[in-house]
Amino acid sequence: MAKKKKDAGKLSVFTKGLIQQNPIFVFLLGLCPALAVTSSLETGVGMGILVIFVLTASNIVVSLFKNFIPEEIKIPAYIVIIATFVTIVDLGTEAISPPLYDSLGIFIPLIVANCLIMGRATSFASQNNVGRSALDGLGMSLGFGLAMALIGATREFLATGELAYGVYLPLGFEGSIIGLEAAPFSMEVFVGPAGGFIVIGVWLAIFNAIGQHRQHRRKIARDRWIEKKKQQAAERKRRKAMEGGSA
């Protein structure tokens, strides 16, 4: 039974982070960067890419060293591991993509303090083997990146009427995905801090509503099923009683 569970788990370890246990929308982890660097799609995606690297790498290393690290100094040890990868990312970004480095600014070193990474290290990587930890890190950080992209796209579109305007990420293309030239209708408040809070709040409410709707439908279906079984049982009982009566 244990083996079966493990086999079924391989894929779900990876996919659970994407939607079911999305770090931002379900666990509310890593909200600081989710608010601070999502004023446009490209900064959101850029941050997502950096976190994918750091979380996957730190999960692998933490799970490699899990048997050597004493329980009492667990947290400082994990922090040093995470900080090492963050420093690599910090220097790497500065070298490869200076515009991204400038626009993310202080939030690159602050990946160290992202509760998502620490949370995965303590709750998953320290109890699982290397492969599963790597998959978990990849899935969780991809979920984080997706959420960042969603928030960034919403905010950028509401604020400017455009998406990915003047992309500078090394994605190979420049120009906008959507350019409505909607300057008269742009709401600049969504670039600012207030817009960030409100956009995340609204998305959370939307996801809550969808979840509740699904739960409600499942409950109705289950109730109907129970009702049907009850009716069948009653029917059988009646038939039995009739047969008994005739005999």
Place this chain on the structure above:
Amino acid sequence: MSPTVFFVAIVSAMLINNVVLMRFLGVCPFLGVSKKSETAIGMSAAVMFVMVVGSILTYLLYYFVLEPFEITYISTIAFILIIASLVQLVEMFIKKASKKLYKALGIYLPLIVTNCAILGIAETNIREGYAAEYGVGQGMLVATSSAFGAALGFALVIFAFSTIRERLEAADVPTAWKGIPISLVVAGIMALAFLGLEGIV
């Protein structure tokens, strides 16, 4: 150097560049421990201590150890270690001093380590270049007062937010909006209000 420099540093860090609402630092504890105003006060006291002492220590470390040896690129690792050990100290102290507060702060106490506000302020102190502007000695005083102001700002916002959330508990909110979503919208409105303070100094 006139004392107004310190005053300006405190006010601008507290109100204009508020850590939570303007710089998005420390949003996790802001949402996590603001359910009751009691825990909010305890948390902001702990944060204040770690933030002020932490920024003094990281400042000294940066200018007297990292810079002379030209190893400033490991500043992130060095800073986070200092903060982690400080948090351990505060945790031991609170455990001894007040069992009730220790229980109330619960998981958020070790999580001050991953409170980006503290590391963020430490990094900002270096990036703002106070040392170049005022000299290393006086720059430290300015950095300390801006850290103090930031901690005050954190305390102000988290306390105000916790009192609002206590009232929200009793309000009739649509089920999908209950809890965090409506709190985030409230935080957004607070941020809008804080926008009005821009340009005071």
